[in-house]
Amino acid sequence: MxxxxxxxxxxxxxxxxxxxxxxxxxxxxxxxxxxxxxxxxxxxxxxxxxxxxxxxxxxxxxxxxxxxxxxxxxxxxxxxxxxxxxxxxxxxxxxxxxxxxxxxxxxxxxxxxxxxxxHRRSSRFPYSERPLPTAVLAELAEAAHAEGALLSRPGPAETDRLLQLTREAEHRNTADPDRAAESRRWVHEPNDAAFGMPPATLGPQDFLDRIPMRDFGAHRHPAVLAARPFETRPTLMVLSTGHDRRADWLRAGQALERVLLVATAHGVRASLLHQALEWPDLRDQLGQAPGDRPAHAQMVLRLGYGPEGPPSPRRTAEQTLAEVPLSAAR
Structure with a gap:
């Protein structure tokens, strides 16, 4: 061209x-x-x-x-x-x-x-108990496969294990002052910057503490994190790759986004449970499901039907390209 x-x-x-x-x-x-x-x-x-x-x-x-x-x-x-x-x-x-x-x-x-x-947005809110159709789950797996990744759905016992690992990671994150402070710096009103998480996007916490939703260091502000009942049997899926090099991380990101776009096209909401991936020992355990080939977990997704999440701010294209004169493209 x-x-x-x-x-x-x-x-x-x-x-x-x-x-x-x-x-x-x-x-x-x-x-x-x-x-x-x-x-x-x-x-x-x-x-x-x-x-x-x-x-x-x-x-x-x-x-x-x-x-x-x-x-x-x-x-x-x-x-x-x-x-x-x-x-x-x-x-x-x-x-x-x-x-x-x-x-x-x-x-x-x-x-x-x-x-x-x-239209894709993260929705960190409770979902309904309505299950995802088998055909939609298969299409999501195909989307990940098209980008060289594996998207697997764990059974009930494995889902409980993944939630426990995520819960442990969330507890570590809130107890680690450096990590909590780093997360908290990225929570601010949208008119303050074109980056970060507006408080409205954080969503509530699970009333029964079954689904460990990240609080982004905002646990110091309980009013922001009111508790509500979440779905009793969440639909989790694990995105993984066979290797764990920089190129695999980039491929996994492309796979995740294709999965999220397909989910959005079907009216399926998604939130990302990334906490356990931030601790090497817990991340290793995410890829150790019994009977499966060793794999490198790259993301845990929670999927379901529920409210659309509020938008997060974005830099404009002009701001993003500010280092390069747009006249060069004419």
Whole structure:
């Protein structure tokens, strides 16, 4: 694709779609740059928005960027171009996590995903007891498989084990002053910044303490975290990969976002139980389900039918591209 064809409004639409992706604590740890000569968008890590205590290895940062890459791919295809994607393309530039080049013309086969990416939100609220249809669960698993990941649904006993591991991690997080403070810094009113978690998005806590919802360090403000009854038998699914390298983290992020977009298209809500993944010993146990092949757990998802979560703030495309003059895309 010749760079002259990529006009500024299209570039802004592409970047806006990418930054609509979820990220840990809504840190939006990415930066975009357009190479106008090749029609390639570079996605770089914003290390200054990393979580030093919660995510010391950068796994969650890579995971978040992977979600943005999937949205960008969906948007490029929506505009009739083939998204040619490379992960970690230049070893000498470790902050360059991915590139997406706008290739030749193509017909978009996933218009429902493009529509869903604008409506996808995390919902940390109670869900109904209505079960997910088998066909929807199968489609979610296929979405993860398409990105090289495995999405498995544990049985009742394994679900209880996963909840216990998550509960243990949440207790550790609230007891660790550095982690609690780091989370708390990202909770603020939306007019304060284009990042972070507005208090309204946190949701309540489970009245019976069965489902350990993250409090984002806001346990010092009990009024924000009123308790309510949650579903008695939550639907959990575990996203995992066969390896655990940086490229696998990026692939897992793309798999998660494809799963979330498919879920959104079906009216299914989702929240992410990430706490146990932040403690190496607990994360190892997440991938040790009896009878399964060893796998590296990348995310625990809670799925169901319930209220739509409130929106979290996002930087605009113009802000995200501020380091690169938009005139270069004309």
């Amino acid at each position: 010749r760079s002259a064809v990529l006009v500024v409004p299209t570039l802004e639409d592409l970047v806006s779609a990418a930054v609509a992706a979820p990220s840990i604590h809504n840190t939006q740890p990415w930066r975009f740059r357009l190479d106008p000569d090749t029609g390639t968008l570079e996605i770089r890590a914003a290390a200054d928005r990393g979580l030093r205590h919660i995510d010391p290895t950068g796994r969650a940062l890579h995971f978040s960027v992977g979600c943005a890459v999937l949205n960008l791919r969906v948007a490029v295809a929506h505009f009739g171009r083939e998204p040619v994607t490379r992960l970690l393309p230049r070893p000498t530039e470790p902050d360059l996590l991915a590139t997406v080049r706008l290739g030749g013309t193509t017909a978009s086969s996933t218009p429902h995903l493009y529509d869903a990416l604008w």
